[in-house]
Amino acid sequence: xxxxxxxxxxxxxxxxxxxxxxxxxxxxxxxxxxxxxxxxxxxxxxxxxxxxxxxxxxxxxxxxxxxxxxxxxxxxxxxxxxxxxxxxxxxxxxxxxxxxxxxxxxxxxxxxxxxxxxxxxxxxxxxxxxxxxxxxxxxxxxxxxxxxxxxxxxxxxxxxxxxxxxxxxxxxxxxxxxxxxxxxxxxxxxxxx
Amino acid sequence: xxxxxxxxxxxxxxxxxxxxxxxxxxxxxxxxxxxxxxxxxxxxxxxxxxxxxxxxxxxxxxxxxxxxxxxxxxxxxxxxxxxxxxxxxxxxxxxxxxxxxxxxxxxxxxxxxxxxxxxxxxxxxxxxxxxxxxxxxxxxxxxxxxxxxxxxxxxxxxxxxxxxxxxxxxxxxxxxxxxxxxxxxxxxxxxxx
DNA sequence: AAAGATTGAAGCCTCAATCTTC
DNA sequence: GAAGATTGAGGCTTCAATCTTT
Numbered sequence: 185x186x187x188x189x190x191x192x193x194x195x196x197x198x199x200x201x202x203x204x205x206x207x208x209x210x211x212x213x214x215x216x217x218x219x220x221x222x223x224x225x226x227x228x229x230x231x232x233x234x235x236x237x238x239x240x241x242x243x244x245x246x247x248x249x250x251x252x253x254x255x256x257x258x259x260x261x262x263x264x265x266x267x268x269x270x271x272x273x274x275x276x277x278x279x280x281x282x283x284x285x286x287x288x289x290x291x292x293x294x295x296x297x298x299x300x301x302x303x304x305x306x307x308x309x310x311x312x313x314x315x316x317x318x319x320x321x322x323x324x325x326x327x328x329x330x331x332x333x334x335x336x337x338x339x340x341x342x343x344x345x346x347x348x349x350x351x352x353x354x355x356x357x358x359x360x361x362x363x364x365x366x367x368x369x370x371x372x373x374x375x376x377x
Numbered sequence: 378x379x380x381x382x383x384x385x386x387x388x389x390x391x392x393x394x395x396x397x398x399x400x401x402x403x404x405x406x407x408x409x410x411x412x413x414x415x416x417x418x419x420x421x422x423x424x425x426x427x428x429x430x431x432x433x434x435x436x437x438x439x440x441x442x443x444x445x446x447x448x449x450x451x452x453x454x455x456x457x458x459x460x461x462x463x464x465x466x467x468x469x470x471x472x473x474x475x476x477x478x479x480x481x482x483x484x485x486x487x488x489x490x491x492x493x494x495x496x497x498x499x500x501x502x503x504x505x506x507x508x509x510x511x512x513x514x515x516x517x518x519x520x521x522x523x524x525x526x527x528x529x530x531x532x533x534x535x536x537x538x539x540x541x542x543x544x545x546x547x548x549x550x551x552x553x554x555x556x557x558x559x560x561x562x563x564x565x566x567x568x569x570x
Numbered sequence: 571a572a573a574g575a576t577t578g579a580a581g582c583c584t585c586a587a588t589c590t591t592c
Numbered sequence: 593g594a595a596g597a598t599t600g601a602g603g604c605t606t607c608a609a610t611c612t613t614t
Contacts, residue, residue, distance in 0.1 A: 331412030
């Protein structure tokens with residue numbers, strides 16, 4: 185199991201999340217206590233996963249944010265190309281965040297900016313051979329050190345994913361009634377009809 | 378149910394998390410696919426919760442980071458005082474983050490810096506009357522708009538908390554064998570023995 | 571030397587404003 | 593006017609270096 189360096193340096197001898205719930209309960213906020221603990225637990229898990237991922241990616245001179253962009257370009261796009269808007273949609277970040285990430289990836293020769301063939305407003309990002317090689321190597325380590333090292337059974341992870349999906353759908357993370365074909369459309373595939 | 382403004386502006390018509398899992402599976406990374414989806418789901422949920430909380434806190438001129446400091450000072454500390462190191466431990470952030478947060482809270486007269494009575498190296502943070510009033514009001518709205526608005530049953534949230542606890546303990550978020558008395562000690566309570 | 575706190579540099583994120591193109 | 597992208601400002605976070613005190 186992989187431990188991020190950051191986590192070990194600030195260890196505590198009790199669970200602050202559980203302690204906070206006791207406070208909520210004792211204050212008479214019983215109906216919100218479990219929700220507070222849920223949110224706080226998600227925040228903590230996020231922090232730990234992110235630190236683990238960034239620890240792994242550091243040796244590839246990547247961050248998780250930039251890795252995600254690279255991974256989408258490598259495997260979920262036609263010909264390794266995607267417009268900056270599409271990247272922002274998939275990663276659920278603002279246009280400014282995408283611009284910044286592409287700037288850095290381009291500076292490292294992992295990605296190239298291309299003009300959109302039919303719309304001069306749009307910019308395409310294309311992954312380079314170096315980018316492909318980098319993301320493949322990074323993924324191998326990420327798989328081994330982070331994704332395969334989660335201390336839950338498959339059933340438990342499936343449960344967790346499902347519970348978080350309910351939260352995501354409710355918050356409008358994506359429109360739930362979306363069909364698979366729309367995924368293909370947004371990648372530029374022609375619809376056969 | 379509460380929707381953060383940010384979420385609605387970048388909606389997608391398919392679940393990018395599920396799409397990524399398909400890629401992993403098709404690439405032959407089956408053993409890592411579910412872990413990847415787990416991590417990505419946590420990242421997304423975190424993003425959504427954080428946006429919801431910050432939306433609520435904006436009207437109090439607070440951010441979630443600063444709110445958390447205030448909440449610990451208000452309810453989990455002796456006399457509303459805690460050393461900056463203790464705050465960092467509870468929030469699991471670096472000393473630099475605590476310094477920055479206290480700087481801003483102090484500038485808004487929500488917190489005061491005090492000298493530690495017996496150790497000149499240490500700085501105490503004390504919540505002010507204005508800080509107490511602010512955190513109480515903010516908590517009311519946070520409870521209603523975020524913590525009580527999670528679309529899961531109590532059993533489901535309990536499940537979610539437990540699954541995330543397993544992850545947190547494994548990653549060393551806190552030392553699991555900690556006893557309740559240690560919590561009191563670290564708040565300055567005398568141990569009766 | 572070790573612990574507590576601070577500073578500065580850098581990365582990621584958001585928002586608001588801007589500029590170009592549709 | 594609306595859409596795509598960029599810029600600048602500001603907030604959170606980390607790390608590394610520094611300074612004081614133990």
